[in-house]
Amino acid sequence: MARAKMLLVEDDSALAELLIWHFKREDFEVRHTADGEEALLLAREAAPDIVLLDWMVEGLPGIEVCRRLRRAPETANVPIIMLTARGEEEDRVRGLETGADDYVTKPFSPRELVARVGAVLRRVRPALAGEALTYADIEMDTVGHKVRRSGRMVPLGPTEFRLLKHFLEHPGWVFSRDRLLDAVWGHDSDIEARTVDVHIRRLRKAINVGDKPDLIRTVRSAGYALDAESTA
Structure with a gap:
């Protein structure tokens, strides 16, 4: 089975460590950064299979990272799940209109997030399902x-x-x-x-x-x- 490559963009070190542990246990290859600009560089170096992107990160805001990932040909089709403490409907709509595929509001269950990531990947990367x-x-x-x-x-x-x-x-x-x-x-x-x-x-x-x-x-x-x- 193909191994999924994840780019995690999250500046909460404790949460990032927790998510890395959960996804590595599910056999994901995880690259992590707390900085929006570095996230774009990492994605350009090697396009990930999925991006977990916090709305509020260092450097570029997550919403702008999402916008630029969607504009770049090599990452235009990479699924993006936004992680955020912003639960307002207007923010959710803005995130989805910018190009996010899903939107998870903090606090959330890591197990639920793993399941949602799996559902998105099965839809866009059949290689990961068999x-x-x-x-x-x-x-x-x-x-x-x-x-x-x-x-x-x-x-x-x-x-x-x-x-x-x-x-x-x-x-x-x-x-x-x-x-x-x-x-x-x-x-x-x-x-x-x-x-x-x-x-x-x-x-x-x-x-x-x-x-x-x-x-x-x-x-x-x-x-x-x-x-x-x-x-x-």
Whole structure:
């Protein structure tokens, strides 16, 4: 099962420590900061699977961090749950309109928060719910290392398999060549960014056999995304 990466932005050290303990127990990989500006840098370095964001943090306010995360292509689709002592309806509406997916008012039960995070992730990251990944008519068995499209087996090389797996874990997300290099080849890879284009072409050729719609969208000056809507 894929391990979820969480970015926790919280300046209450006691609460942060408690949440880190609870989420690490649930096998989350947690990065923590108390500073809004640093949160943006951490998210830019490696896009998390989910952000727990306190409204009142050092540096940039949480509401502005949320706004900027939504504007950046690499984090536009990352789910954000805001943590706040502000319980007024106007504040809740403002937080949701800024782009938060959920809103949890302090004090709260850590167990309830874990459950709510799990519910959000199951909706947006099917990889975290089991070993089978599906999107449109593509199915991937990550344990048996098999891929099918419309029930038909699709032979893939190891690199194309890892590339497709990464796309299936983040459907709709746009990834630059550099981010794909980090995710699929690793941070220490000395492979050129152009190599990504070669493997994207190979992946397209493999999964688009039989005049199937091309599910991989090229985003000019940005990168690539797995996006069925682009074929509609």
